[in-house]
Amino acid sequence: MSSMAAAAVCSPHSTLRTPRPVYLDHDGGNDDYVALVYLLKHENRFDLLGVSVTPANSWWKVGAAATRKILRTLSKKHASSSSSSGAAEGRIPVAESTLDGVNTFPDAWRHDACKLNLLPQLNGFETEEEALRLEKGEDGISGQLLLAQTLLASESPVTVVATGPLTNLAWVLDNFPEASRKIDKVLIMGGAIDVPGNVFADDVEGFDGSAEWNIFWDPPAAKRVWDSDLELVLTPLDATNEVPITKETLLRALAGAHLLETETRPFFAWDLLTVAQLVHPELFTTSQVECDVVVGGASQGRTVRTATTARATAEAAVATAGRPHQQQRSPPAGNEKEDGTGRRGGEDTVSGDVVSTGGAGAGAGGRTVTVIRARDPKELVDVILADLCSSCDGGGASS
DSSP states (O other): OOHHHHHHHHOGGGGTSOOEEEEEEEOOOHHHHHHHHHHHTTTTTEEEEEEEEOTTSSOTTHHHHHHHHHHHHHOHHHHSSOOTTOOGGGOOOEEEOOBOOSSOOOHHHHTHHHHHHTOGGGOOOSSHHHHHHHHHOSOOOOHHHHHHHHHHHOSSOEEEEEOSOSHHHHHHHHHOGGGGGGEEEEEEEOOOSSSOOSOOTTTSSSOOSOSOHHHHHOHHHHHHHHTSSSOEEEEOHHHHTTOBOOHHHHHHHSTTGGGGOOSSSOOBOHHHHHHHHHHOGGGEEEEEEEEEEOOSSTTTTOEEEHHHHHHHHHHHHHHOOOOOSOOBOOOSTTOOOOOSSSSOSSEEEETTEEEEOOOSTTGGGOEEEEEEEESSHHHHHHHHHHHHHOOTTOOSSOO
16 A cells, blocks of 8 residues: 555544534445445544435335444444434434335345345344344434434534435425535535446336436436535546445455345445545545536436536437326325425426426536546555554444
8 A cells, every 4th residue: 555545544633623424315225335334434533413215226124224233333423322413322313215216226236235134243133122123213204304304403514425316305405495504515426427327228228328326216306406506526437437346345344245246247436435535535636517417318317517418408308208206105104294296396397297497506507516536546445445444543333
């Protein structure tokens, strides 16, 4: 490892800062859990206020159960009696979203969370009551409402780390707009600016392969966030394609990580890269890109530079058959604000297509987002591996 990488791993300044308030919104994929483990390795630097799990790349309930077990196993804060988030008994609250997106992840991918949830290393319960609580949860609140309430209750600006679809955040913007004032910035794993997407024809038919999965799952939600005035920091496929993650990385992150491998495709640091920029910003470069989200047609979910947005949106208006934007599962009683339409506010229907009517900030013409990339991908992987194997930062309950 280079001297720069070694300094990044063991830099003493990290223990002197007030922990940064962070909220994680993920979708239960393999890389989401590796990113969570990485965040917990630096727990003394980040105050994880809560976690919402969208059942996009996992099955409902399973993704959240696996999250609770990882927190129980690795988080000092989760096991302590005090928490700035105010969670019961000091536990970091975890809740499942009750919102559905537009396009569905392949079933085979969603099964991976089930494998993780059954790992023996995460299931050494002391009592049957504890096992039941971790599997079913106890907060009695939806993931989207937990995000809203956590933001509203925070005394300091919160960094929202969105490593799954933006459905929960879009819901918060529509139902609790005042909560946006508590957001410092939003770190998003999603999009593909100048590279092809990863929604392939063998996974889902009828699309052109230009979209990335997190945005593709709910394009109108992504568009709603794009049209806000929030500061957005994007980790697109342009960045993650340069940082492949090998089996060695996963094995060092979690015991039994052979269960987290994809069947035939290479594994990249999608969500891990999004969290790594929090830990080691000095290892990344940033650029400003003006872009927008296509909400319909064969290119739906595509993040395009604004110069091509108008043409892509016009093509989408012709190509897309009408369908409802979002269906919601029955949430816990009293948790949701409902308007009876099944759609969020701030949208309209044109020729059967759900399109954004814009909002604060960029509006319908696109907006500027910050895009990150690794300065030296190989060195970044070395740093991540060293972080996962080292306790020099003092974070995490396990090293």
